[in-house]
Amino acid sequence: MASTDHGGGEEVTRNKQVFLDDYVSGFPEESNLYLTTSSIKLKVPEDQSGKDAVLVKNLYLSCDPFMRGRMQRDLPPDRPELSSYSLGSPIVGFGVGRVVDSRHSDFKKGDLVWGSTIGWEEYSLIPNPEDLFKINHTDDIPLSYYTGILAASGAIGQLVGQFAKLVGCYVVGSAGSKEKVELLKTKFGYDDAFNYKDEHDLDAALKRYFPEGIDIYFDNVGGKMLDAVLVNMRSHGRIAVCGMISQYNLEQPESVQNLSAVFYKQIRMEGFAVYEHYHRYSKFLDFVLSCIKEGKIVYVEDITEGLESGPAALVGLFSGRNVGKQVVKLAQE
Amino acid sequence: MASTDHGGGEEVTRNKQVFLDDYVSGFPEESNLYLTTSSIKLKVPEDQSGKDAVLVKNLYLSCDPFMRGRMQRDLPPDRPELSSYSLGSPIVGFGVGRVVDSRHSDFKKGDLVWGSTIGWEEYSLIPNPEDLFKINHTDDIPLSYYTGILAASGAIGQLVGQFAKLVGCYVVGSAGSKEKVELLKTKFGYDDAFNYKDEHDLDAALKRYFPEGIDIYFDNVGGKMLDAVLVNMRSHGRIAVCGMISQYNLEQPESVQNLSAVFYKQIRMEGFAVYEHYHRYSKFLDFVLSCIKEGKIVYVEDITEGLESGPAALVGLFSGRNVGKQVVKLAQE
Structure with a gap:
């Protein structure tokens, strides 16, 4: 050489x-x-x-x-x-x-x-x-x-609801501050949003926002929120499990008690990871770039x-x- | 009239x-x-x-x-x-x-x-x-x-493993007495079986029977068994949720702590109910009758x-x- x-x-x-x-x-x-x-x-x-x-x-x-x-x-x-x-x-x-x-x-x-x-x-x-x-x-x-x-x-919380709106869902977001709740409603166009830190009874909050139940829950949180969601899911509801941030810092994970909803409401719950989907990246990129350029997605x-x-x-x-x-x-x- | x-x-x-x-x-x-x-x-x-x-x-x-x-x-x-x-x-x-x-x-x-x-x-x-x-x-x-x-x-515990064997699975059953464990192994042809009442550490038991992890779990039990299974599932494992008998008599359901496995192992978990599948009954009946007559299924x-x-x-x-x-x-x- x-x-x-x-x-x-x-x-x-x-x-x-x-x-x-x-x-x-x-x-x-x-x-x-x-x-x-x-x-x-x-x-x-x-x-x-x-x-x-x-x-x-x-x-x-x-x-x-x-x-x-x-x-x-x-x-x-x-x-x-x-x-x-x-x-x-x-x-x-x-x-x-x-x-x-x-x-x-x-x-x-x-x-x-x-x-x-x-x-x-x-x-x-x-x-x-x-x-x-x-x-x-x-x-x-x-x-x-x-x-x-x-x-x-990342930035999933702000994006997943916007994608869901694009395909016609009624979207309610949950965030941890008044400022973020406002952002979800005004900037990101969610139909509604609430501050989970203000809700001492998550089950009641979900019943207020989803009186007829939840069809799709995108789970980034896990723990208590997931437990309350399970009670409020509709038959054949689907739960996409992306992550469980509420659990990452706990020495002992929070327990979930309402899993029996999975069989009595025939719920599907499935985890996924981005690194298994990179073969679809170029398609994703085309889609998202055009959404951004057309102002359909705010980031x-x-x-x-x-x-x-x-x-x-x-x-x-x-x-x-x-x-x-x-x-x-x-x-x- | x-x-x-x-x-x-x-x-x-x-x-x-x-x-x-x-x-x-x-x-x-x-x-x-x-x-x-x-x-x-x-x-x-x-x-x-x-x-x-x-x-x-x-x-x-x-x-x-x-x-x-x-x-x-x-x-x-x-x-x-x-x-x-x-x-x-x-x-x-x-x-x-x-x-x-x-x-x-x-x-x-x-x-x-x-x-x-x-x-x-x-x-x-x-x-x-x-x-x-x-x-x-x-x-x-x-x-x-x-x-x-x-x-x-009903009688799902004895049948599901036999059906799984017919499609080529390695099947381990869990039952609550020595007699039932013997039945699973000798009469029903399960590859292995254990008495969950003898196992103070279900996680360890599952690791013994599934050193490489579990691909498919058919859940009739819920609770502690499900929790131990989640830890032992393989990537992309599937959990069919038929029922959770361990929970039916509890005033407060047992909690499940290891749900984060759902996203970090991309597990799919889905509940189902027989009454939603009656349109497929005649096909099922033909299949099972022939299995019984040919001695492929014992009941x-x-x-x-x-x-x-x-x-x-x-x-x-x-x-x-x-x-x-x-x-x-x-x-x-």
Whole structure:
């Protein structure tokens, strides 16, 4: 191999990184994460270790509830996307970046990309960019959207009801503050919405909003809300289980008591995971891009600046601090 | 209308009946049911009240766990099949009888029938025999089978595993006594079986029997077993929810804690009810009859004699007293 590029002039730059301090049980805190500064060569290694690798400058990072799961010790190893974070590497998640160097035939310097395993750091060397998607960027769509709505990642609460409205559903949302409830009703066009923190009796609240029962429940919450929903489902109702954020920080999960509704009302309940549907991504992207351009879907982001602000933004998800999709902006291009 | 049949010679006969004494909470007891003797004319009334009615002499009654549900007060009225029993009428369930008189064009005297709302009494006047099925009886099939396997009612534990074996599954059953465990393994051909009452740690038991996890769980039990199963399901596992017998007698249902498995393993869980599938009955019957005749399916009944023995047989379901499908034989033909 020629060694002309191996001269002493190779550019080395600072690389700030966010690590997990130790595995978490209960609510994560900002102090569970720490920032360090290392350095990185802005070049994919030319030896075997760099074969097929790309080097990416990270521009936006996504804060997602599922990342809490990965802060836990000893998760089953069968799903790398959901396995425990390694304490020796930066945490990873959805993110957007620009290719700085590439030894992979699909990517070249300057390409914009998004991926689901982008490190929380300024630059990431990605040995096997199998889960990187190229972004065909146009000026009318903010690049940060590819950490969320255009990566089918997060911000689900604001989007799922809008998608349901598009197909003709009557949609009621539940959120954790007056401000968010207003947003659901006014900006996102939900038919109604309520603040679950104001409802001491969720069953009664659901009966008020759905006097004839619920046909479809999109579950991001689990626990007490799911239990109240089960009582209020209609026959043959369907429950799409996307996640159960109310449970992630509990040492002992909340119990659900009303599961017998599943058989006496012939309910279908099914879990799904985005990483099993990436083969349909281009179709999804076409659909969502046209929805955004035609104003059929509204998308709200909560963007914080700088990797330093990342840990607070991430743990803020679990107290509902964010309004809209929580994004960390790393660099202005 | 001619009145020749209305003479004083009309036959009136004794009709023993079983009533519910009062609505039940907790475990039902034999004393919750009582037997009375009334009388009945062995003729469908010739006035408007008897239009389209049939009079049936009941031969076999089926004891089914779902009947416990109907002993409860104030069940939601949307499903007559599952509504609260009326205290003023005999309890009802699956049963087999012979038509004694008919003013319905589909039925004539002498027809054998089965139905899902047969009264616990010697004779039933059925005003609207919409849910009666005619039995094409042949001597090689016991008539009592039409209270169970051939009515798709009950005895599910012994049958579902046999059906699963027919389509190539590896089947492990759970039962509540050594005798039943032996029956599952030797008579019904399950690959393995265990006594759940001997297992203080159901999770560990399931890991022993399913070291690679469970693909399909047929749930008749709910509660603690379901909770342990959820932990041991494989990705994309399916849970068919037929019933939750462990819960029927509890004032407060047991809680399920491991529902998050539904999304992290993309599990589908779905309830179903036989009364929504009667349009497929004739196909089912053909299939099962041929299975029985070819010896591919074995069926075990636990037959008690006389309506007087009915209450004990019915409440005995909930302590697992029966071995095989519990049937009450009312009359020898």
